[in-house]
Amino acid sequence: MKKALIVGISGQDGSYLTELLLSKNYEVHGIIRKHSTENLLRIKHLFKNIKYKDSLFLHFGDLEDSLSLVKILENVKPDEVYNLASQSQVYISFEIPEYTSNVTGLGTLRLLEAIRVTGLKTKYFQASSCEIFGNTSDIPQNEKTICNPKNPYGLSKLYSYHITKIYRDTYNMHNSIGILYNHESPRRSQSFVTKKITKAIANILSNKQKKLFLGNLDSKRDWGYAKDYVEAMWLMLQQKNPDDYIISTGQLHSVRDFVEEAFSLVNLDWQKYVKIDKNLFRPLDKEVLFVGDNSKICNKLGWKPKVSFKQLVKIMVKEELKNSNISF
Numbered sequence: 001m002k003k004a005l006i007v008g009i010s011g012q013d014g015s016y017l018t019e020l021l022l023s024k025n026y027e028v029h030g031i032i033r034k035h036s037t038e039n040l041l042r043i044k045h046l047f048k049n050i051k052y053k054d055s056l057f058l059h060f061g062d063l064e065d066s067l068s069l070v071k072i073l074e075n076v077k078p079d080e081v082y083n084l085a086s087q088s089q090v091y092i093s094f095e096i097p098e099y100t101s102n103v104t105g106l107g108t109l110r111l112l113e114a115i116r117v118t119g120l121k122t123k124y125f126q127a128s129s130c131e132i133f134g135n136t137s138d139i140p141q142n143e144k145t146i147c148n149p150k151n152p153y154g155l156s157k158l159y160s161y162h163i164t165k166i167y168r169d170t171y172n173m174h175n176s177i178g179i180l181y182n183h184e185s186p187r188r189s190q191s192f193v194t195k196k197i198t199k200a201i202a203n204i205l206s207n208k209q210k211k212l213f214l215g216n217l218d219s220k221r222d223w224g225y226a227k228d229y230v231e232a233m234w235l236m237l238q239q240k241n242p243d244d245y246i247i248s249t250g251q252l253h254s255v256r257d258f259v260e261e262a263f264s265l266v267n268l269d270w271q272k273y274v275k276i277d278k279n280l281f282r283p284l285d286k287e288v289l290f291v292g293d294n295s296k297i298c299n300k301l302g303w304k305p306k307v308s309f310k311q312l313v314k315i316m317v318k319e320e321l322k323n324s325n326i327s328f
Helices: 012-023 066-076 090-095 097-118 152-171 193-205 226-236 255-264 295-301 309-323
Strands: 003-007 027-032 056-060 080-083 123-129 174-180 212-214 244-247 274-276
Touching: 003 012, 003 066, 012 027, 012 226, 027 066, 056 066, 066 097, 080 097, 090 097, 090 152, 097 123, 097 152, 123 152, 123 226, 152 174, 174 226, 193 212, 193 255, 193 309, 226 244, 226 295, 244 295, 255 309
Parallel strands: 003 027, 003 080, 027 056, 080 123, 123 174, 174 244, 212 274
Antiparallel strands: none
């Protein structure tokens, strides 16, 4: 039985990855912060499954606390480590840039150094972000696109990207990096626009909300399904040699596209409910953002996204209505 350690197990990606690894008969260990014990909604159903009683474990730790990481690694001795933890919201990174840099950037260094000093020969996955590319002129972006981040989150992810490669090259560690494009699911945090939209639809149908305030509707994203993307993470660590891959759909859709598709599923005219709030525009935002060239991971590892944009929107709307006891 393989052992995996997931940093960020209680997040969207962490929860889906946990389900995937348990289905493959892994023993899964997750790191949670002490004050996040009440934020385990995405994985609590797994602890109710008697089948996983002896396969799923949680440990208190923090990417800001090197000693806690060393202790957990020495205790667990994982075959695979997945670092999915970060302060991942771009607009918040402008409000708390120091914290974002400390967790998202230096947190990666602390984890890699903890692996090094414990002497573990584990395979390591680092979650990176398309935000490392900034306002690039390359459309689409690939693994060789020049990085020029335009926000504290992207800059922190770029640091973690480079330090992961440095530790790979210097200490011969099996470190792989997934450059993740926007990936959504019903488990998305409500601070992200896709979840904000689907939650508003349920509230409107329940007469709890009258208007939905959004920023730039023309902003475009390469939107995929989180459940597909964690499969790519796992697949990367099954390879003999580490490498870096773009994980994306290769297709662009605007926020307007998401709004129109979501509202049409419940037969609502979105224009009656959506209002533009200039305060919600992202600093340095532009009309076309990121679209990834996923040919490397598709050709080399045989991975490809299974869920289309329309299917993704339907999955999110359907689950939101179910949670609000609204028939779909």
